[in-house]
Structure formats: C-alpha cells, structure tokens
Amino acid sequence: MTSLLKILRQRIENTGPISVSDFMAECLCHPKHGYYMKKDPFGIKGDFTTAPEISQAFGELLGLWAAITWQQMGSPASVHLVELGPGRGTLMSDALRATRAVPGFHKALDVHLVEISPVLKSRQKETLQDSGLDIQWHDDFTHLPDGPAIFIANEFFDALPIRQFEKGEKGWAERFIDLDPDGTGLRFVLQSDQAAQALMPPALKNKDDQGFLFEISSTAQSVAYGLGQRIKEQGGAFLAIDYGYAQPDFGETLQALKNHQYAPVLDHPGDVDLTAHVDFATLAHSFRDGGAKVWGPIGQGLFLERLGIAQRFQTLLQHAKDTQRPSLIAAHKRLTAPEEMGKLFKVLCATHPDQPTPAAFEEGQVT
Template structure:
C-alpha cells in the first residue's frame, strides 16, 4: 500500500468511512506522497497530456484573447497574468512568448502570479519561464527551504513571478488589470457523490476493503485521454484496498450541499449526482476578485453545462485506473459542472458561455495560425504533427467538444466578450440534463 493509502486507511479506521472529497484531497495533495507532489505528472512521459502540452497553438490563441480584450478596455497601462494550477508552466510560457510579438501589450505586463501548492511543480514552473535560481526567494517556511516564493524571468524581460497557495493571497495594484487563466484546474478539485433514495439523498463514501477481490475500473470516458493513442486500455494491475459504500442516513454533507431545491426536482430515485462544493467556493472567490479588480478570466476545462453523476475516475500512464487503487499514484478527476460554476458566480460577476473548445479556437483564428506554422517548415513529419495536434484540439470526437471555455467579467462590464455570443434558439431548447438509464 502507498504511503497515502496507509494514511487514508488509518483515517477511516479511526473515524469511519470518509467522503470522496476527503479521499481525493489526501490522494492528490497529501504531504506524505500526494499525486501532485510528484511534479512530473504531465506530458507524454507522465500520466496525461493537457492542451498546452499538445501544441503551442493553444497558448498562443489564449494570449490573443487577452490582447484583444486589452484593446477593447482602452489599452490599460498595467496588466498582470494570474494562473490557477499552472501545471508545468507550459501554457504561461506560450502565452508570454506570443505576447512578446505585441510590444505595446507586453510592456504593460507587471508580472505573473501562480496559484500553486506543489513545491516540485513550482520549481518546474520557475525553470520553464527562464528564472535563474539565484533570482529565487524561497517561501518563509523553514520546512520548505527550496520552495520558490518569487523569482525573476530573464527570458521575459525581467518580469516578476510570484507563487501563492490560494487566490485570496494574490494582490494587484488598483490600476492594474489582472488577466486570470484557470486551465484544467476545477476538474481536480474534490467532489462529493450522492445517490437519491426513497427517503432522500444518501452519500457515497469510501471505506476500507479487506476482501481479496479487485474490482474493475469504471468504464467511463475521459477528456484527458481524448484522442490519445494510449487510451484504449485500462490499468487494472494494482491491488485495491478501498471500496465505495452508501451512508445509512442523510449525511451533513448531503443536507448542506443538496439544499438547493433543484436537486430534488430534477433527479429521480436511483440517480447519482457529483457536486464539488470546493469548486463553488473557489468560483465565488474568483468572481468577486475579478469584479473588485476590474479583471477578466477564462476557465477552460472538460465537463458539461449540467450536473452529472458518474464521472469520477483515475488516470495513470495514459490509461484508466480504478480510482480506489494505490492512492497517490494516479490523477483523480471528475467532469466540471459549468452550470454550478455559473450559479456560484451569480450576482458577483458576469459569466459568458461555456462554449466548446473547438468552436472557441476556430473562432479565434487557430486555422490561420496553423497555416503560418505549416508555411514555416518544409519538414513533412513536422507538418503532419501540426495538423494532428490541431485536429486533436478542435475535433468534436477528440477534445473539441468535451472541453469548454467560460469567460468571467466584472459585473459592470459592457457588451459581450469575443468570440462569445447569445445562445441560439436551438441551444436554448437543448436538454440540460443527460441521464444514464440504469439496468
């Protein structure tokens, strides 16, 4: 059993079955071996590939979106990039590199703020942005002497790079426009899972499993593996020490999280729902923060514009894995409920979308950028790779449909951001809930 697995087992034996949210939190961020403390979890040598790791075009298009809206805001003299969950720093590196081609905009960038808990990933991000180690100031924690707190990027003209553990710690000048990016951030936040019964909602919990039977991993789809040549098989090689159980009565989590009447009116007996209370909290903070600082934000993630019930899964080495097997050794994730994010932001900021990633990228001109890159090389293999990456990002059967883009603007913002548009009659009439018929 992994070190995190032992920690989880001890917690369950001490207090009883735990929520999926607590299980995810320990598995991903525990200091005794949580998944995101590993650092090298992204890319082809890691467990999954994100859009920025697929192609530079993704980050370049995102940079163009911010530059266009900077123009629409009247070219403010000070801006600052803020990224939640920056991974290896690839997306920000591509965005800054693209921004350098627009000198007037680039000159306004006062610095970069990363919201990142992992000490290892902070070091990877520092290197990615070309920050020499001698420019680094460590966090003021004697237990983490080599964890970056701030640094200076030589690659990008000496702009400052600062790290924070949560968005509330980020401060910007009153005359500085923050430009926020949250790419594949919300999908890793903890979820709770509930099942509706005859007497109300019970909670699906995680308990110790001392049996010798190893359950198969759930048969589900994953946007992180969409279009991946490695995604055809499941990893069922590890012993499983935990199992799902249902609470015997309504838990405090169910009573608080599902108090919105829509959960009773929209779901029937036997239905499951996954709800991320932490996502709602972070979204409320983000919406408030964007409005107070007159900023703007993009949220890019996989999910739907409605509540789903069975998307929790594990991913290891580009294969599906049982999420209850070997905690700490795999990514744990669930689809984002964009309707829940919009509800959390209501009254605090204006939300636009979500729109499908493929449509967003096409409307923003990714085809023109692909053409430029194809013309810049005569290498047939490089050209084919560029086309393959373009298809993977935009194809509805790959990442183009399941990934969505949501824009967040201040309450006082006028007009609609590019390339968002009011929903069509067809979109308004489209059902917002998809249910799986259980046999």
C-alpha cells in the first residue's frame, strides 16, 4: 500500500468518495507523495519517453518556430519564452542552442519555466546551467511577468485533471472513486449529477445512449482561457503539442503508465503516471473565448515535416557514425510516422488576432 493510498483512504472514510479530477490532482501533485513531486519519470529508467528525449531535432525545430514567431511579432526588444511542464529541460536546451544564430533573438529573450516538481526543477537547472541566459522558474503561469510571450507546452495538457461522466439506467452520473468493499483498495462508483448535460460538449448531446462515458478537463479549459486572454491583451503565441482527438468523442482515455507499460489506474496511487487524451476542439474553443485566434490542430508529423525535420535528420545522418544511424532513422519515424506519434499527437497554436499565419500552419487551418 502506497503512502498516498493511506491518505486517500482516510479522506474517503471522512468525507466520502472523491472525483476523478481530485484523484488525479492528488496522485500527480500531492506536495509530498505526488508522482511528479518525488521522481524524474522520463527516459529508459523512468516510466515514459517524450519527444524531446527521442531526438534533439524536436526541440531544435520548436526553437526555430519560436524565433520565427518572434519575427512575425515584429521582433520586439523584449519577449518572454515560456515552457509549461518543461520535463528535464531538454526541449528548452535544444531550442536555445538552435536559435543562437538568429539575430537579436537571444538578446530579446527572458526564459521562464513553469514547473511544480522540485525534482524536475533541479534537473532543469543542471540541463540549462550553460545556456548563458537568465532563466526564471514559476509554480504557475499566472505568476509570469507582463509582456509579450511565446509559450510552448509539450505533453502538458494530458496531465491536467479530468472529470468523467457515464450514462446509466438513471441518467447521467459522475464517476467518483470510493473504497473497495473490503476497504483496502479503490473502485469507481457513480453519483447522480445534473451538471453532466450542461458540461457535455454540444457535439455529443445527440448521442447520449446508456453506457457512454465522456471526459472533460475544466482545468485545461481554464488554463487555455486565461492564456487566450493574455495573448490578446499582451501579444504572443501559444504552441500546444499533445496526444488526443480533434473532435469531442465518447470513451475512456484515462490511463496509467509505469516502466513504459500500462498499469491499472487505481492501483499504486502516487507511484504511476496518470494522463488522459486531450480534447483539442474544446481546448481551441477555450483559447478563442479568451480572445486568441486558433490554428489547427494538425498532426505532429505534418507539423515537423513542414518545419524541415527531414532535412535536419539528413544533416544529422551525414555527421553520424554508422552505429548511430539506425537510431536516428528510428527517431525520425517515431516522431513523424502516422502509426507512431505523427497522427495521434497533434499541434494547436493560439496567436494574437492580428498576428500572421504561424509557421507550419496554413490560412485554411484556422479552427
């Protein structure tokens, strides 16, 4: 039994079942026993691998995207480059290295990392100690200083808490988490909730047959709305890369990962990663409600190919040893192939309404 499970059991015994959203928040962000608060989960020795750890080309291209965006903004003398959920700092390190030669860009930059994990924050400081730039850390994006900003968020929204609603015999009900009958483990239960119909995405309201389940993330919507407001009022752009679906749909996507394998969601709270697929249509709607213009989503593969990932890998291959080439080819495929990350992972961009079409997107791809 994990330390967090003991805490959750006590809470449920005292106040009753907790929502899936509260469960996720505790499992991932509990100050002492939360998954992200106590370990580095990335890489072969961790529980999962993200795109920046697969190849340096990913972060390099996102850095060049940010530099182009800065130029499209009129090359302001001061701009914040912000990453939400920066992992080990690998993406930012690669991005900064790739943009050193862009005239005036680094001179204009203030770099900000939004991170709640003390373990990862320490790792990020090690990774970026030779960047030559003043880097500031924040626990929340609302603590950022004013001014135009370019935001990057790779696999950030998928870790934000979700709520789940299920259609049963008595109508829609919210999924909660209760104690098992024997009191040692956890189980899902349903509690009637009239809020379900109001929260359901409009596209799903004519398909609410019994047995269906849908998920929402009020946290993700709130974050997108707030960032949309900021971009409209202060200028800039936001780039979100994550796995998910382009339109709202029924079905459970909440999942747990441990040692690069799927694990039971309710087992070992605090010791496994919890994520859910991102609803990009709802996310786009929230950015627009905040006042931003939204582009995409488009597949990660298409996004990276338009930025020149094939050419970048050709350069890497030319300078690689024979023993390195198979891994480079495999990395390119993993990032871009439709059967790998190229289609499931999507890219959404939000910009100031007056900003031109962002790099890798097309005018007709406005949502």
